[in-house]
Amino acid sequence: MEQGEFSFIEGLKSRFSVPSGMMGIGDDCAIIPQCSSDDTLVTADMLVEGSHFLLDDITPYQLGWKSVAVNLSDIAGMGGKPVGTFLSLAIPYSMESAWMEKFMDGYQAISDRFGVPLLGGDTTASPDRLCINVTVMGSCPHGSARKRSDAKPRDLVCVSGFLGDSSCGLKVILDKLDRTSDANILIDRHYLPMPRVAEGLRLSRLEGVHAMMDISDGIGSDLRHILEASGVGATIDTSALPLSSELLSCCRDNGLDPLDFALSGGEDYELLFTMAPGTVPDIPYYVIGEITPGSSIIWKGSDKDYHGFTHF
């Protein structure tokens, strides 16, 4: 397609009027009020062989795990609790059933870990490539979902964990870099991400936590979504970004800049949130900057302008 993902999605939004009280396209999840006490959250992700994964590197177990993880991360990004998953699979004629069982082993492992059952979906045939769509339904107390649009000037900008590990792991895979023990940990972070569901739930109980989302495209891109939705700017101290020892070691070994991964790399699946000064989250977190009035973003300690990763 000639145009990018974002302009196509903008076009979609303009076609549909969303009933009052609901929230449609434009955040980690849609929000659908159910009764006076609860809201339903819905998110979906599609993964296509050759575009999102290569079957000769990722294992079926990892792929099954990751298919669920990326969606649970969207539920976490709103502060929701996952309720059930729906799996659509287009399976190549040539695919062995043993491979699909291992895929389901990974799918089941993460589902069990987060206590969320598979409730439905579709299974069909594909002429060649494997295509996977997972839709996850979640819930939260009415009005408690954390949106991208709620950041306020003077809020602290925070993340829930290390940035850049996953994308550096991908670099190791694609460029066939040395698979040291540190590099293998980064690869695991890429293939077996751990969505921050419990952390998102805890944060959503704190009134001082304002905007929140999961980091899927790199904070260089994802932070912009929060700033645009909230009509604010930010100053980020790049020296405050949490970097793992594995990332630092792998970058040192290969002459790479860890900040490139931490800011522009994708698929961290950590939480990015803003909170009023004085808020004390009961999870590990790192303050990386501050929300400012206006709309500009300043990366202190770096002369680059960071953008995120796009799947399109």
Added chain:
Amino acid sequence: MEQGEFSFIEGLKSRFSVPSGMMGIGDDCAIIPQCSSDDTLVTADMLVEGSHFLLDDITPYQLGWKSVAVNLSDIAGMGGKPVGTFLSLAIPYSMESAWMEKFMDGYQAISDRFGVPLLGGDTTASPDRLCINVTVMGSCPHGSARKRSDAKPRDLVCVSGFLGDSSCGLKVILDKLDRTSDANILIDRHYLPMPRVAEGLRLSRLEGVHAMMDISDGIGSDLRHILEASGVGATIDTSALPLSSELLSCCRDNGLDPLDFALSGGEDYELLFTMAPGTVPDIPYYVIGEITPGSSIIWKGSDKDYHGFTHF
């Protein structure tokens, strides 16, 4: 994959325990109780280029329409009201944006017709084939969803409209038969199915309506799902099957047996339901047989044993 869709799905069911009160895999939709008054229904369908549709015959408008229609039909099959749709698209790099806009025209037309907004999804790139997944969320009063498992001996077996039109339309397309005006009506029934949402809602308000589902694989197959889930049998009078004049005319023109399409053809998207004798639905319907004790199915007026269409 060596094994068929059904055994793979049976394996999936055994992996996950579904929380009490919910219903997972095995009916038209999953059922998730929300509060004391309402249940949420969820269904998903995946369509892959080359397996479910060929881009050189179906128009983008028709494909957009049909992607929603097949899911609304599942909501209708439970007697639910659609609430919102979630569209995941893997779009080939080479796809023109004008084509996608026409796809969305069809998607929007049926969405507007049934008053159901697009609320989310995913848009991503595919190396070659177009892949579409639509998930639809619906709702119904708590406990009112009509399942496959509720047929009772002596129930009348009914359908909401003509059978076989869609699959005969597909035959015209695939075998390049004469596109008479009658044949074109059958092709429209194939490409622009009209889900029986209002009819399903009306039926679900009648206590005498027991089992219900939509007809997607042909009643030869779909009726078996009801019989197996309910632990009953049926006698079907094949002379009572509602056949359109267009189907009869097209079959006469081409030396085809209309019963083959009516019983084994797929994608009618009519409702198949059973009801206690004396129930008076306020929709057009046709009585085609009766539920019996036991588990056998007798096709009166035919010497064939009918099975449905499978996408696998």
